[in-house]
Amino acid sequence: MYREGASEPQSLDIVVTRHDVFDEAAFRSTGVLELYEELFPASERDSPDDIVRWLLSDDVGERRRFSVGGHEMSYRLDSRCFILRAGAGRAVGLGFFTYDHASDLIFCNHVGIAKAWRGGGLARAFYREMVAMLDALFPNNIGVVLEVEPFDRDRVAAIIADLERTGRRQLATDERDEIRRLLRASWYHKLEYSVFCDARTMRPLACSSPCLDPTPPSSGWANGEENYWLMWRARASAPAAELRAGQLWHKAATAIYVEILAKSLVAADPNGRRDYWDYATALVAGTLQRTATTDVRLARCLDDDASALLSRWRRLAIDLPI
Known part of the structure; x- marks a missing residue:
């Protein structure tokens, strides 16, 4: 079990790749890839082989070069x-x-808990323990950035109002998906994450993620794009950040979609994926250009209106795992 930097024994049994789990066979034997498939839809999942490669051979803290x-x-x-x-x-x-x-920056790619193990604050305890471990592993990190799926507050309000009016307990698939987006955002809200917003409207800025799979024909890449809000939590023990929110927004989008996503995928086949590189970097550049003159602010993800919707949802007492 990982214990670096811990002042006392940990109550959670957590192991970490390249600290406790060193090879592909040991990694796969934990069942973590099956859990990953269970927790996340195909559109949000990376290839298991890519994950193994990144964790155990490519992304190991060494500089990688390609042309x-x-x-x-x-x-x-x-x-x-x-x-x-x-x-x-x-x-x-x-x-x-x-x-x-x-x-x-630390990018949170995925976090999840098996459905049977949710509740009792386990997910939050697990997350906080991981962040403490990350601070020990990467003492120069300034914070964690992550993506969340946007929720449409008008759509959420309409769904909740209909449930309140009719008393029905079953939700259609699209309704469940929309409510889950609110619930996921609320979870990170509780963990004190902020969202990048347009200061004029105080609405979150949308960021387009390139298609995660560069292997299909380029004509299909646009169909694999997803829009996200970016959320940020500064490291508690880090010196006061000198970057303004707009600079941090630019830095976060570049880190996630160019340094981490595009370079990792293109480095595996630089000659065959040149078109993907041009596509991905152009998409990121477009996002940054659209927000170049925006006054960017960091704000809590759930304002009073969204918090009121969350309270109304909870009063319905409908079990909907996120």
Whole structure:
């Protein structure tokens, strides 16, 4: 069990790649990839083979160099998977994080707990324990950035109002998805994350993620794009951040979608994926150009109106795991 930097024994059984789990066979034997498939839809999942490669051979804190169209490029990442174990050592929780040495940002790729193990504050305790471990592993990090799916507050309000009016307990698939987006945002809200907003409207800024799979024909890449809000939590023990919110927004989007996503995927096949590099970097550049003159602010994800919707949802007492 990982114990670096801990002042007393930990109550959670957490193992970490390249600290406790060193090879592919040991990693796969934990059942974490099956849990990953269970928790996340196909559109949000990376290839299991890519995950193994990133965690155990590519993203190990060493600078990697490659060339695209005659242009030399490099990146330096350190990816770790935290595995929460129970029973016979099988995975019941996972956290996949990547530290980008260029920006000193940690990107939270995925966090999840098996449905049977949710409740009792386990998910929050697991997350806080992982962040403490990350601070020990990467003492220069300035904080964690992550993506959340946007929720449409008007749509959420309409769904809740209909449930209140009719008394029905069953939700359609699209209704469940919309409510889950609110619930996921509320979870990070409780963990004191902030969201990047337009100061004029105080609405979150949308960021387009490139298609995660570069192998299909380029004509299909746009269909694999997703829009997200970016959320940020500064490291508690880090010096006061000198970056303004707008600078941090630019830095976060570049770290996630260029340094971590695009470079990792293109480095695996620089010659065959030059078109993907051009596509992904152009998409990120478009996002940053659209927000270049925006007064960016960091704000709590749930304002009073969203918090009121969350309270109304909870009063319905409908069980909907996120």
